[in-house]
Amino acid sequence: MGRPGVRLQEVLASLDDIAAFSLAAAWDNVGLLVGDPAMAVTGILVALDPTAEVLAEAHERQANVLVTHHPLIFQPLKAMRTDQPLGRMLAMATRDHMAVVACHTNLDLASGGVNDVLAARLGLTDITPFTADNGATDKLTGLGRTGRYAAPLRADEFIERLMAALATPTLRMVGKLPPTIARVAVCGGSGADLAEAAWQAGTQVLVTAEVKLSIARWSEAAGLCIIDAGHFPTENVIVPVLADVLRERLAHYGHDVKVGITATQRDPFVPVRRDDHAGHCAP
Structure with missing residues (x-):
């Protein structure tokens, strides 16, 4: 039986072992983007992209840590407007006490x-x-x-x-x-x-x-x-692997925490055929 009560800082340390944050490009933004390193972790969800749908999925699955490849916050923020997509997602994360972590170019290079x-x-x-x-x-x-x-x-x-x-x-x-x-x-x-x-x-x-x-x-x-x-297909292959490696790493250190992958995220691009009805995309 693993010991419960894993803290976010221990998850961050495990992710750093997997793909050192120091490997990231100078222009990148990786590591903990939202949340408190001292917070207790109830579960972890891994996805390629941080989206409102994935944040909602994590909350529904009682995971309070979202680990994504692409950063939620990429450019410096001058305002957090909740009438715009990024502001809404940040508001969702803080409302639900959700930590958001990015492993971007460090995971590309590692x-x-x-x-x-x-x-x-x-x-x-x-x-x-x-x-x-x-x-x-x-x-x-x-x-x-x-x-x-x-x-x-x-x-x-x-x-x-x-x-x-x-x-x-x-x-x-x-x-x-x-x-x-x-x-x-x-x-x-x-x-x-x-x-x-x-x-x-x-x-x-x-x-x-x-x-x-x-x-x-x-x-x-x-x-x-x-x-x-395609960007999504060539990178989404890492999602289940990262979840498995993170789960194994945390278990090795005696941490009992659920690590899952998104069941809802899909490639945002869909093929459109010439014979499709106008305005409708192929399934």
């Missing part, structure tokens, strides 16, 4: 974080960062990951595996997909700026999201195939 999970979901081996973090003490920390297939996949096999791994019905692609694929780079979320680094690392395909037109044109000229698989 060993075992977003990109390692994404690479593993695709079945890659020999996984290494292709952009090293100069401040890291190991060679497993950095932006993006490259890996390989011991037995190269056909193009159609790779696409089927990718769509199944990310549970996404659509992809966007720049350039030509090689007929057989052995080396792949991944960077969950907005990783298109790393296209040149992926190309220099000798990869055939980069899987990422939010690819700008200028990068797409560069990719065409360079001969690198980029697959834009």
